[in-house]
Amino acid sequence: MSATEIDRTLQRVAHEIVERSGGTSNLALIGVRRRGVPLANRIARAMREIDRVEVPVGTLDITLYRDDLSKVAAHPVIQSSDINFSVDDKDLILVDDVLYTGRTARAAMNALFDLGRPRSLRLCVLIDRGHREMPIEASFVGRMVQTSDSEIIEVKLREIDQDERVILVDRVE
Amino acid sequence: MLWIKNGRVIDPATNIDAKLDVLIDGENIVACGVPDDIAQLAGKNRGAANTTFDATGLIVAPGFIDLHCHLREPGGEASETIVTGTKAAARGGFTAICPMPNTRPVNDNASVTRSIIERATFAAGVRVWPIGACSAGSKGESLAEIAAMKQAGIVAVSDDGKPVANAKLMRQIMDYCGSLGLPVIDHCEDVSLAAGAVMREGETSVRLGHRGMPAAAESICVGRDTQVAALTGGRLHIAHLSAKASLELVRDAKKRGLAVTCEVTPHHFTLIDEDVAYDTNFKMNPPLASREDRDALLAGLADGTVDAIATDHAPHEPSSKAVEFDKAPFGITGFETALALGLQQLVHTGRIKLMRLVELFTTGPARVLGMERRIAPGQPADLTLFSTDHAWTFRSNESASKSRNTPFDGREFKGAPMATIVAGKVICRR
Amino acid sequence: MIPAAAAPPLGASAAGENLLGNSVSYRFSHLLGIEALTAEQITFLLDQSKPFQEIQKHPLKKLATLRGKSVALAFFEPSTRTRISFATAASRLGADSMNLQAESSSLKKGESLLDTVHTLDAMKPDCIVMRHASSGAPDFVAKHLQIPVINAGDGTHEHPTQALLDALTIRDHLGHIDKLNVTILGDIQHSRVARSNIQLLGKFGCRFTLCGPAMWLPREIERVGPAGCEIRRTSRMDEALTDADVIIVLRVQSERMNEPSLPTDEYVLQYQLNEERLALAQPGALVLHPGPMIRGLEIDSAVADGPQSCVLEQVTNGVAVRMALLYLLTGGEPSVGAKKDSPSAGD
Numbered sequence: 001m002s003a004t005e006i007d008r009t010l011q012r013v014a015h016e017i018v019e020r021s022g023g024t025s026n027l028a029l030i031g032v033r034r035r036g037v038p039l040a041n042r043i044a045r046a047m048r049e050i051d052r053v054e055v056p057v058g059t060l061d062i063t064l065y066r067d068d069l070s071k072v073a074a075h076p077v078i079q080s081s082d083i084n085f086s087v088d089d090k091d092l093i094l095v096d097d098v099l100y101t102g103r104t105a106r107a108a109m110n111a112l113f114d115l116g117r118p119r120s121l122r123l124c125v126l127i128d129r130g131h132r133e134m135p136i137e138a139s140f141v142g143r144m145v146q147t148s149d150s151e152i153i154e155v156k157l158r159e160i161d162q163d164e165r166v167i168l169v170d171r172v173e
Numbered sequence: 174m175l176w177i178k179n180g181r182v183i184d185p186a187t188n189i190d191a192k193l194d195v196l197i198d199g200e201n202i203v204a205c206g207v208p209d210d211i212a213q214l215a216g217k218n219r220g221a222a223n224t225t226f227d228a229t230g231l232i233v234a235p236g237f238i239d240l241h242c243h244l245r246e247p248g249g250e251a252s253e254t255i256v257t258g259t260k261a262a263a264r265g266g267f268t269a270i271c272p273m274p275n276t277r278p279v280n281d282n283a284s285v286t287r288s289i290i291e292r293a294t295f296a297a298g299v300r301v302w303p304i305g306a307c308s309a310g311s312k313g314e315s316l317a318e319i320a321a322m323k324q325a326g327i328v329a330v331s332d333d334g335k336p337v338a339n340a341k342l343m344r345q346i347m348d349y350c351g352s353l354g355l356p357v358i359d360h361c362e363d364v365s366l367a368a369g370a371v372m373r374e375g376e377t378s379v380r381l382g383h384r385g386m387p388a389a390a391e392s393i394c395v396g397r398d399t400q401v402a403a404l405t406g407g408r409l410h411i412a413h414l415s416a417k418a419s420l421e422l423v424r425d426a427k428k429r430g431l432a433v434t435c436e437v438t439p440h441h442f443t444l445i446d447e448d449v450a451y452d453t454n455f456k457m458n459p460p461l462a463s464r465e466d467r468d469a470l471l472a473g474l475a476d477g478t479v480d481a482i483a484t485d486h487a488p489h490e491p492s493s494k495a496v497e498f499d500k501a502p503f504g505i506t507g508f509e510t511a512l513a514l515g516l517q518q519l520v521h522t523g524r525i526k527l528m529r530l531v532e533l534f535t536t537g538p539a540r541v542l543g544m545e546r547r548i549a550p551g552q553p554a555d556l557t558l559f560s561t562d563h564a565w566t567f568r569s570n571e572s573a574s575k576s577r578n579t580p581f582d583g584r585e586f587k588g589a590p591m592a593t594i595v596a597g598k599v600i601c602r603r
Numbered sequence: 604m605i606p607a608a609a610a611p612p613l614g615a616s617a618a619g620e621n622l623l624g625n626s627v628s629y630r631f632s633h634l635l636g637i638e639a640l641t642a643e644q645i646t647f648l649l650d651q652s653k654p655f656q657e658i659q660k661h662p663l664k665k666l667a668t669l670r671g672k673s674v675a676l677a678f679f680e681p682s683t684r685t686r687i688s689f690a691t692a693a694s695r696l697g698a699d700s701m702n703l704q705a706e707s708s709s710l711k712k713g714e715s716l717l718d719t720v721h722t723l724d725a726m727k728p729d730c731i732v733m734r735h736a737s738s739g740a741p742d743f744v745a746k747h748l749q750i751p752v753i754n755a756g757d758g759t760h761e762h763p764t765q766a767l768l769d770a771l772t773i774r775d776h777l778g779h780i781d782k783l784n785v786t787i788l789g790d791i792q793h794s795r796v797a798r799s800n801i802q803l804l805g806k807f808g809c810r811f812t813l814c815g816p817a818m819w820l821p822r823e824i825e826r827v828g829p830a831g832c833e834i835r836r837t838s839r840m841d842e843a844l845t846d847a848d849v850i851i852v853l854r855v856q857s858e859r860m861n862e863p864s865l866p867t868d869e870y871v872l873q874y875q876l877n878e879e880r881l882a883l884a885q886p887g888a889l890v891l892h893p894g895p896m897i898r899g900l901e902i903d904s905a906v907a908d909g910p911q912s913c914v915l916e917q918v919t920n921g922v923a924v925r926m927a928l929l930y931l932l933t934g935g936e937p938s939v940g941a942k943k944d945s946p947s948a949g950d
Contacts (some may be wrong), residue, residue: 061654064668064930075930076655077628114663380638382738382760403870452740497716497737499758553701 003164006126006157009142010039014046014126016140017093025055026119028090032108033079036096038159039101039126043095058083058092065107074107087116093140097155100126102134128164129153175597176206176215180558184235185244185532186547195233196555200596207549223578226599227557230238231418233593234531235546236555238434238538239508241333241358241412241483242530244270246292247285248277253488253575255289258508259297260573262485263601266436266534266590268302270554271542272335274311281306285470286325286379298600299593300555302328302542305358307346313338316349321349321428323353328542331358333412336394338364340401340416347407356434356541361394361419364460373460383498388466391459392418399426401434410541411435413485417469424478434541436483439507439514442470444580453494454500457487464596474533475525480536485513488576506579510567512559514581516588520561527561533599554597561588563603631932633752636761637802644709645803647772648927655770655923655930658695670697671932676730677720678704679735679757684894685755685764688918692696692925698933701728720744726814729933734762751932759793764826764928765893766799768920772913773804773849775887775920782808784845786884789853791836792819796893797867801850805832811835814843815853815874816865839879840873847884852892852902866928867900877903881911881934 001009009072021027031040037059044057045076061079069075105123124140129147146172147153151173156163175197182205193213196203204214215223244258255272257434262270272289275282280289286303293301305327311334319330337343337359350357367386372378373383395411399422402409411423414435426433429573440457445464445493449455462470473479487504494501515533519525534557539546547557567584593601605778629644658664665701674693678686681704691759702722716735718856722733733741738758745752756762791813801811805828813820813836819874825834827872837843844850855870881890892936898904906912910936 064654064658064666066668069668075628076931078651078930080654080657112652112663114665116662259904374821376826378822379792379821380798382798384759451742488746492715495715495717497735497740497743499737506627 001166003158005083006026006164006166008144009126010042010048012115013140013142014043015050016048017124019160020139024055024087024102026091026105027055027060027093028087029055029057029093030112031057031059032094032096032104034160035155035157036060038139038157039097040095040167042093042136043124044148048053050108053074056085058085060108060111062104062111063158065110065146067107081111083115087112087118089117089119091120092118092163093124095123097140097157098128099123099128099136099141100131101151102132102136104136105136126155127153174203174215174223175554175594176211176223176225177228177233177342177558178225178557180231180233182548183231183531185223185528185529185536186545187549188528189332189548190528193233193299195548195556196553197597200294200549200554201558202550202552202554204249204550214437224364225476226558226592228592229561230562231558232531233548234557234559235535235548236553236593237512237534237557238266238481238542238546239265239267239270239484239486240410240481240538240541241512242270242272242486242508243275243439243488243504244272244289245276245488248289248418251575252490255292255301256296257573257575258486258488259299259301259440260363261506261508262299263297263593264573264590264603265484265510266335266557266559267299267508267518268557268593268595269302271304271328273304274306274333275334279306279311280322281309281311283318283321283325286322286327290326298598300325304329304331304333304358306330307332309351310343311335313342315342316345319349319355320353323355327355329356329358331360331412333358333360336360336362336364340397340515341518344405347401347405347409354543356410356543357413358410359394359398360412361391361398361414363390363393364391368391370457370460372449372592373462374448375463375504376426376449377449379448383449386460387434388416388418388462391416392422394424395419395422399423399431399433402426403429408432408478408543409434413438413441413459413483414479415441415462415470419465420469420473420476420478423527424473427478433520435478436481436538436541437470437474437479438483438485438509439518440454440505440580442467442474443514446466448580451496452497453496453579454505454578454582456501456503457485457505458499458503467478470500471524474519475529479533480509480516480541482533483538484573487578488574489578490579494578504578505570506569506574506576509572510573510579510581510584511564512587512590513567513586514563517586554594556594557590558592558594559588559590563587563589563591565589618649622797629931631751633741633747634763634928634932635741635752635754637763637766637799638761638805640803642806645767645770645806648767648924648931651688651762651931652767652771652920652923652927655926656920658926659919659923663694665697666695667697668930669693669729669933672931673699673701673727673728675701675703675726675731676931677723677731677733678825679703679716679733679740681931682734682756685734687919687930688921692922692929695863695922696926696929698729698929701726701748715749716740716744720748724748724750731931736768753928753932756795759795759798761799761920762795762893763799764924765796765923766803767928768924769800769851769893769916770803771890771920771924772891772917773889775916777848778912780804780807780809782809782810783848785809785849785884786812786814786847786943787849787851787853788817788840788843788874789815790856791815791853792821793856794853796851796853798852799832799841801828801832805834809869810834812843812847814838814840816870838900841883844880844883847888849889849891850876850881850884852890852896854893855901871900876904876906878905880910881906885912891917894918924936
């Protein structure tokens with residue numbers, strides 16, 4: 001995906017979320033660190049500009065909820081989560097860049113449910129690359145891409161990578 | 174006869190420093206002189222075979238004496254026995270050692286003294302001259318049976334491990350020993366200032382969180398003892414002196430003509446309190462002192478204020494030292510590293526001459542005990558042969574001692590004892 | 604994702620939330636004291652404590668992060684607060700704790716420290732948190748065990764987690780811990796808290812004034828801080844408190860001295876931190892106390908409960924700091940290359 005394609009996709013997804021949410025007063029976006037965060041911010045901006053709705057954005061670090069920490073030699077650095085509103089009774093949209101095995105989404109759900117009791121929780125991703133290992137599905141998908149296990153999807157966003165595109169590369173052993 | 178050839182004889186008693194041969198017959202020295210003269214005397218010995226010992230490159234000195242050591246037997250045999258201790262002493266070049274009385278039972282009566290001496294005759298061949306307790310049980314309350322012990326063979330008295338805290342008792346001991354011709358050796362420590370301390374008080378102890386004792390804990394007691402010596406006219410010897418302030422008091426006492434002597438251990442002229450962290454091999458009493466103290470000791474060793482080097486060999490079995498610093502007993506071993514440290518710290522650095530080092534190991538200690546030590550006809554054939562340049566590394570697990578508590582494991586040295594001769598027999602050879 | 608070994612520290616390293624670039628992770632095999640840590644490592648530890656501060660505010664405070672791991676709590680010196688703090692930290696991370704308490708331990712029956720620790724180790728904990736009355740005991744234990752050792756206080760040497768939680772508390776209030784005037788009151792000579800605080804804040808350019816009865820203010824304490832650290836001693840409270848930004852009040856330790864202590868009324872008269880004396884410090888100066896406080900002795904109730912007191916916050920931050928340490932020190936198996944299901948590969 002090129003930069004313009006990414007932008008257009010996000011605009012479309014933002015619109016879709018507003019349409020299919022039956023009212024936006026309880027809506028909130030949660031960006032999963034790292035790249036879910038700028039995506040969530042951009043979606044929120046699109047909602048503000050096009051649909052004239054203000055939707056709060058929070059950021060979530062799921063490091064402590066990963067299921068593979070015991071396999072990592074040095075525990076990874078944790079960033080803080082930053083959700084300055086209550087999640088109780090909210091319709092949350094979890095935003096991330098790529099949906100793959102589903103483990104990150106599982107960890108994010110655990111984290112959110114430790115914070116309170118959302119009314120609903122849906123997943124929004126830029127890319128769905130298949131190969132699920134959990135019963136997880138995204139309600140809002142930018143693009144579906146068929147991939148094999150030997151490939152990696154690399155998402156580059158200008159806020160983090162000083163570049164903007166999505167590419168499919170072969171995994172280097 | 175035993176003919177020691179090609180060695181360099183250094184004898185402080187006669188001030189000889191020359192390439193001379195020494196001839197030994199049985200337990201005594203027969204002659205010391207130029208090779209031709211010795212050859213003549215040796216030739217006269219028809220019938221019996223002559224053994225020669227080639228001492229090329231070695232110093233031939235009178236047999237070393239260690240005024241201060243702990244053999245732990247009776248009672249502490251897990252850490253050392255008279256057999257293992259004398260073996261280690263022989264390796265260190267010592268021909269005579271003076272074990273302190275803090276055994277179990279305390280050596281405060283003739284029968285313990287006799288049993289120690291008897292044990293020693295079946296040991297490594299090093300002469301064992303026990304030091305008896307000053308007070309009964311070393312409790313510091315009443316006099317021990319000093320005259321009886323003298324008959325049994327003690328050469329001095331001490332309550333080492335503790336000071337004689339009561340000044341009146343110290344006076345009595347000094348008076349009594351004066352009449353018996355025995356020196357009184359005091360472990361100088363003010364018990365209240367030293368209470369609970371595990372090292373010298375200073376920047377290091379504050380940083381490490383260890384309770385420390387100030388130098389004054391030693392020097393206050395030295396001051397008291399020198400004044401008691403002045404009162405009584407007795408012979409006072411300060412054990413393991415470690416502080417500059419103590420040295421100055423001894424210097425002053427000597428100037429005033431008092432019979433006060435002192436000894437310094439190799440670890441006190443080598444290491445300082447900054448070398449301590451949490452390794453119990455650096456824990457002893459008196460503790461490693463400040464840089465200033467060490468420098469003062471080095472000066473005192475050079476200018477004659479210090480009379481002797483003594484090891485204070487204090488073995489402790491490994492499990493007793495493998496504990497938190499606070500709980501570890503005080504003490505390190507010392508027989509096998511003493512000479513090498515003396516050469517490294519004092520002679521190779523140019524601080525003192527070889528003659529002076531030999532004095533510190535021979536005539537110095539002998540004088541404290543009121544004895545002679547010299548290489549001359551008729552004298553006992555006790556000799557220490559050593560090299561000043563043999564390169565070696567000390568490994569604690571190769572020590573002849575039962576214990577391994579030393580801070581010098583792995584230390585590289587130039588110079589070592591090469592052969593130890595007691596009563597004409599070579600009891601140890603490297 | 605993150606380099607396993609300590610890399611050159613980031614330049615201007617901001618607080619954890621703002622780090623979006625490659626984060627530098629430090630490996631620690633033990634936490635025996637603050638003296639050996641660099642300022643960058645300390646900042647890293649404080650930053651890593653922040654997420655755990657947040658967790659404390661959640662309705663559900665329990666994580667499964669260290670599930671299946673066990674933490675041995677070997678407290679050879681009586682301690683309620685620090686032990687409970689570590690136990691809580693372990694539990695909130697989902698770890699189990701094994702509890703050894705000195706009063707009821709085999710140590711009383713003459714077992715050596717080494718044997719006790721080897722016995723604990725044989726039960727395979729993932730790390731050991733140790734408090735002991737002998738300076739250097741955790742150092743000694745760390746030499747004999749393969750697992751990480753966290754020092755929860757050794758003799759009069761160090762209490763590193765206390766210094767970290769104090770620094771975190773100060774940083775939260777003042778925004779930084781650089782170049783502050785820090786006054787420490789009380790029995791400095793026997794205080795491991797004082798030493799650790801000096802080591803930590805001293806690395807950030809703080810200046811120290813140590814105040815207490817003269818016999819508890821050893822001369823040498825002025826030189827045991829990090830290089831270049833300014834430390835001065837005084838026995839006068841007015842001198843000590845003027846211009847102070849942070850005041851740390853120490854407990855009077857009767858159990859560590861084997862000597863007569865000062866009569867209580869004397870101490871109160873000369874050294875108690877009361878409102879009048881507190882007013883001499885900078886306005887808004889922070890009051891910290893490692894606890895437990897003896898109200899009416901070293902600190903007046905009005906000050907302890909007053910607006911400048913951070914005492915309760917210290918306790919909360921203590922759990923956060925200890926959670927961060929347990930998280931960082933109980934690493935798992937070494938990983939081999941990037942895994943398919945690790946977040947860096949995109950999930």
